[in-house]
Amino acid sequence: MKILSAQQLAEADLSTINKQQISSNDLMERVATLVFERLHQRLNGSPVPVKIFCGIGNNGGDGLAIARHMIQHGYHVKVYVTNCSKKRSPDFLVNYDRIKDVTNEWPVLLSCKEDFPEITPQDFIIDAIFGTGINRPVDGWMADLIVYLNSVKAFKVAIDMPSGLYANTAHKTDDAILQADHTFTFQTPKLSFFLPETGQYTGTFEVINIGLDPEYLMAAAPIAQLITREAAQNMYQPREKFSYKGDYGHVLTFAGSKGKMGAAVLCAGAAINAGAGKVTAYIPEDGNFIMQSSLPEVMTVESEGEEYITDFKNPIENAVLCIGPGIGVKKYTCSAFAKAVKEQSTPIVIDADGIQILAKHPELIKDIPKDSILTPHDGELKKLIGEWDNSYTRLEKAQEFSKKNNVILVLKGAHTITVAGSGQYVNSTGNPGMATAGSGDVLSGIIASFLAQGYDPLTAAAFSVYLHGASGDLASQTYAHEGLKASIISNFIGSSILQLFRNPAQEQQAQPQS
């Protein structure tokens, strides 16, 4: 699903009005009806006191139209308008008149702090103050209103955007932004919904298809893509009946050291669980027993070093190298890393300590094969690209790094973002239970596995990130967030592939692989 900017969405509105030969108010009415239907489904005629706060632009117009529908269906609605300027939008004005026709009284105008109504925890608040048209921080008594609404316990639903939040630019830390419990957003989710400083304001969110011009949407170059279940389904490559293990590639993990053999086991295990034809683990000598007894499917080749990998003699032709988990950053390991990376001619996966080594030895970056995939968490990313001011500059710096060095960066987080040049692919799966030791090692093993199976590097990265999160989501249904651990996530990879193609009726409790 495309993620469009606020400007593109405004253009899409205009294009819709022109192509569908409707007025902007017809579009607003369509939007308000769709939101009302969803509210009505949930509230089901409940006599809950509803308080709708409307701005004076089109977001406020949406709020007034929603209020009218609710009043006509018998809800107990009080409407407030933030009377901050005389520049009311034409569609706001149309709906301002229309609501009076229904209630026989004008909405309550708010002009200062003293006008704020009393709100009880039982109230149901609808925030239609600002939407995508916000272009500067909210200040004065309007900021006080947002702070006041945030301070009350009532349930809050935001229309299109939590007021004060920008769709695709950073805000300052002290800006007033409404903290919603739920957000109904229109046509596409906004990039800010997925970034850590801004995503928290939406609460849960749902995207309502408001029928904007399909031609515009098709042609628009997105600022990012959301990797949804449908997108992941399209990436999946089913197997041929007469295939054999040689068709599904060979992953060579270069991972582990004394005390960190678990990282190697998790990485190689995930590569096998995600379908690689063969997996060989290149490990320090002392790790052999651990690896062989943990993973009977995985072959091993030992480095000369007993506790650390100290050297590299390529044991397998045409394997996909997955290098870094748990290797440490000792000098001789760095030399072995440098040699291993230099000898590769096809894309590899670099994770964890491998990224730390690259950051310490930037001269090695030129030896990384084109389209290789680096999977840093934020601590590793900072070492690679330096500090950033906010999530948007983080993305810009990652894009620069990706373009300059011809690599794909998988920026791990609650919504992992895969950056390939100027392309940004936002993941939609995963949960906080995945914030557990070793879950990154599982991810790098999955990516190497799909690379080995012939997926192109960008698809391998985005698809693996989706499946990794989906495995965590499925596993959390059995283990809760707290009970999740990396090996369990790995054991749910097969279930998450099955889940991709289950229809809703078949979606019962999924079972892990043994």
Ligand SMILES: NC(=O)C1=CN([C@@H]2O[C@H](COP(=O)(O)OP(=O)(O)OC[C@H]3O[C@@H](n4cnc5c(N)ncnc54)[C@H](O)[C@@H]3O)[C@@H](O)[C@H]2O)[C@@H](O)CC1
């Ligand atoms: N064609 C339409 O009428 C449609 C409108 N839509 C709604 O329209 C919204 C966008 O509407 P608008 O572009 O009118 O913008 P908003 O309603 O978000 O903002 C209203 C106006 O407030 C002013 N403003 C911006 N920041 C401010 C600040 N910090 N303090 C005070 N004033 C500020 C701006 O001049 C802006 O035009 C969407 O979010 C959506 O809710 C949707 O219903 C889709 C269709």
Ligand SMILES: Nc1ncnc2c1ncn2[C@@H]1O[C@H](COP(=O)(O)OP(=O)(O)O)[C@@H](O)[C@H]1O
């Ligand atoms: N709150 C969260 N929501 C969703 N996914 C998360 C969350 N926290 C962490 N993850 C995922 O878990 C993995 C953690 O990786 P990483 O930090 O490298 O762990 P480790 O080094 O222990 O293997 C990443 O794929 C990340 O996206």
Ligand SMILES: [K+]
């Ligand atoms: K809003």
